[in-house]
Amino acid sequence: MSLSLQGKTYVVMGVANKRSIAWGIARSLHNAGAKLIFTYAGERLEKSVKDLASSLEGEESLVLPCDVTNDEDIEKCFAAIKEEVGVIHGLAHCIAFANKEELVGDYMNTTREGFLLSQNISSYSLTAVCKVAKDLMTEGGSIISMTYLGGERVVANYNVMGVAKASLEASVKYLANDLGKHGIRVNAISAGPIRTLSAKGVSDFNSILKEIEERAPLRRNTTQEEVGDTAVFLASDMSRGITGENIHVDSGYHILG
Numbered sequence: 001m002s003l004s005l006q007g008k009t010y011v012v013m014g015v016a017n018k019r020s021i022a023w024g025i026a027r028s029l030h031n032a033g034a035k036l037i038f039t040y041a042g043e044r045l046e047k048s049v050k051d052l053a054s055s056l057e058g059e060e061s062l063v064l065p066c067d068v069t070n071d072e073d074i075e076k077c078f079a080a081i082k083e084e085v086g087v088i089h090g091l092a093h094c095i096a097f098a099n100k101e102e103l104v105g106d107y108m109n110t111t112r113e114g115f116l117l118s119q120n121i122s123s124y125s126l127t128a129v130c131k132v133a134k135d136l137m138t139e140g141g142s143i144i145s146m147t148y149l150g151g152e153r154v155v156a157n158y159n160v161m162g163v164a165k166a167s168l169e170a171s172v173k174y175l176a177n178d179l180g181k182h183g184i185r186v187n188a189i190s191a192g193p194i195r196t197l198s199a200k201g202v203s204d205f206n207s208i209l210k211e212i213e214e215r216a217p218l219r220r221n222t223t224q225e226e227v228g229d230t231a232v233f234l235a236s237d238m239s240r241g242i243t244g245e246n247i248h249v250d251s252g253y254h255i256l257g
């Protein structure tokens, strides 16, 4: 058993730019020897994802559009992946969205539309992807999704996204139960706040970074590299006994009251 991912192929969903958590995961998986395929949402991201993918030495990675709110698009995307590689050994789901007007103030102001949009993109999309990706995971594998502490307890301003992450974290357990018999594990990484494009949508983000530096057991914030390295562990055989789990990579902050 080792942390090597030589000979394995993973789909990384949700790279936007070099600060994305998904890019930190991609770099660590690549450095562990994995072959990567990237999907992105929205034509405007195509160039930056292709540029990042080609910055990884070795053979050209497949880069495909995938709108996770559209089941046909997911089927088309994974049909193309099947065509290209046949078998995949897992995927990293780093996709979430909520209207930023609802990521500030009282949670109760959430609209029905905003609630459903966030659940659709940030939670149901994992289930929708698993339904299709499982058929390419004929040798078993490991599915990883991203969550945040605000899904387990109230974090001011995280609001509708916290409810979506609670839904995602419950989905991880139900998906783990369904897919375990196929040798497929499903886990979440609960990352501490990292300054990404997405983080710009959350009000008062800077004050939480400062509080973590002052109070977290490790007295520092979380990096993409740390999250990426935990993804390598979850993708590798070293975590073969772990499924339905939520691993906090957050300098220990979640243990505090």
Ligand SMILES: CCCCCCc1ccc(Oc2ccc(Oc3cccc(O)n3)cc2)c(O)c1
Pocket: 096, 097, 098, 099, 100, 101, 103, 147, 148, 150, 155, 156, 157, 158, 161, 192, 193, 194, 197, 198, 199, 200, 201, 202, 203, 204, 205, 208
């Ligand atoms: C008050 C909580 C501070 C820590 C938040 C850490 C965090 C940062 C980013 C996270 O990911 C998203 C993804 C999409 C998202 O919705 C957005 C992002 C940008 C613009 C927009 O209109 N919506 C909000 C957060 C996330 O789930 C969690």
